[in-house]
Amino acid sequence: MQLTLQQKKEVQDYISESSKYRETYSEIYDHLLNALEEIEEPYQLKIVGRIVLQDFGSFKEIKKMEKDSLSKTKYRYIRYLVTDMISAFKFQNLIYTLLLLVFYASLYVYQLGNGVNFANLYLWSMILGYILSVAWLFKKGYITLSFRRKSSMEGVILGWLILLPFSFFPLTFTAFIGEGSMVGLALNTRNVIVLCLFFFTSMYLKAFIKLYREKVRRLA
Amino acid sequence: MTKPCYTKLQGFFILKLYTYLNMAINNELFKGTLQTIILQLLTENKRMYGYEITQKVKTITNGSLLLKEGALYPALHKLEAEGLLETTTEVVDNRLRKYYALSQSGEKEVVNKLQEAKDFIAQLQLLLNLKPSF
Numbered sequence: 133m134q135l136t137l138q139q140k141k142e143v144q145d146y147i148s149e150s151s152k153y154r155e156t157y158s159e160i161y162d163h164l165l166n167a168l169e170e171i172e173e174p175y176q177l178k179i180v181g182r183i184v185l186q187d188f189g190s191f192k193e194i195k196k197m198e199k200d201s202l203s204k205t206k207y208r209y210i211r212y213l214v215t216d217m218i219s220a221f222k223f224q225n226l227i228y229t230l231l232l233l234v235f236y237a238s239l240y241v242y243q244l245g246n247g248v249n250f251a252n253l254y255l256w257s258m259i260l261g262y263i264l265s266v267a268w269l270f271k272k273g274y275i276t277l278s279f280r281r282k283s284s285m286e287g288v289i290l291g292w293l294i295l296l297p298f299s300f301f302p303l304t305f306t307a308f309i310g311e312g313s314m315v316g317l318a319l320n321t322r323n324v325i326v327l328c329l330f331f332f333t334s335m336y337l338k339a340f341i342k343l344y345r346e347k348v349r350r351l352a
Numbered sequence: 353m354t355k356p357c358y359t360k361l362q363g364f365f366i367l368k369l370y371t372y373l374n375m376a377i378n379n380e381l382f383k384g385t386l387q388t389i390i391l392q393l394l395t396e397n398k399r400m401y402g403y404e405i406t407q408k409v410k411t412i413t414n415g416s417l418l419l420k421e422g423a424l425y426p427a428l429h430k431l432e433a434e435g436l437l438e439t440t441t442e443v444v445d446n447r448l449r450k451y452y453a454l455s456q457s458g459e460k461e462v463v464n465k466l467q468e469a470k471d472f473i474a475q476l477q478l479l480l481n482l483k484p485s486f
Contacts, residue, residue: 158441158448159402163421165447166403187421197426204433 133168139175140165146180150191153285156198163187198285206289209343213293216339232334236327243323250326251309257330258301265294293340297333304329386427388469389419391436391454391462399440399453402428428452436461 135143143164151157167183168175188194220229243250269291273283307314308325317325393408394400400408402425409419431437436458440451454462 155450159425159450162401162444162447162449163403165445189422193422197422197429200426201429204429208433208435 133171133173133175135165135168135175142177143168143180146177147184150184150194151198152195152282153198153202153288154282155285156194156201157282160188160194202285202289205285206292209289209293212343213336213339216342217335220335220338228338229335232331236331240323240327244320247319248323249319250323251305251311254309254326254329255305258298258305261333262295262298262301265298268294290344293343297336300329384472385469386419386423387431388462388465390424390427390431390452391458391465394437394452394454394458395462399451401449401451405452431458 144161147157147160147164150160164180164183167187168179171179173179184191184194188197219225239250242248272287272291304325305313308317309322313322389409390405393405397404397408402421405428406419406421406424409417428437432439432452435455437452438455438458440453442449442451
């Protein structure tokens, strides 16, 4: 059967509650329309229900499948980030890593003679990074809401991944870096910790940008 | 012999049970080989979408084997997560369609998976032939 626009809208409404994310919704919708197109009987909404029951089991099953897919995609991206960060120490990628190390090492040497405290620099760069990430996520969320679209699974995962390095910030700051921190450390040690955290955050962000450019597919 | 008479509610539960059993049997049969089947189909057909895969299995086996979507999509997503499949999305008839294709590592893996399946079938045949006939 060929469906009219009105009938397609009915199918869309019917499955709107079946999934949380855009990717799952599109795949289910395409599947249902393909299945309906091959059926000879005249269109009835209960046929859609029958296909869902026969092919997927129930909406609950679809949501279970979606949850599973979300966690698999999340771990795929984490694996990608970790592999990329490790590969930064391999010979062919060593130049960038060495440049970064030289930069942070020169900051360390500079602070030795001047008694500079990097705690404030750490605090403000983390706050700035956090604000920028939240603004980017807000923009993405606003677009989703204005077009009344379901949120994207990849968008949610990317949001989680971009905020991940900043989530360690309150703990590291109050425990080791800030003035009057829980663990009393010498200024030099605190600065080393800050520079190490900066180094790994830079590596992480570089890997994240690469992931975003290479792996993330944007739905049309 | 009188035909059993079911109420609507009983009919609904029977349909549910039938669907569940059908799904369970198919899942059991496909469990170990589903990934191999998908990878092999994608070797023969450059790229495919979910519904197309189910129909292809149905056509090849003359409808004897029904690949349930409840098993297919999680398997596709797992293969994608493992990096064996790559996906692209296209707009077809005003709707988004997700195509699955073999990645470079998927192309390598399909050879291993096929060999594993062949070995398993050979072992199974051996085992079944050893079974006494009643």
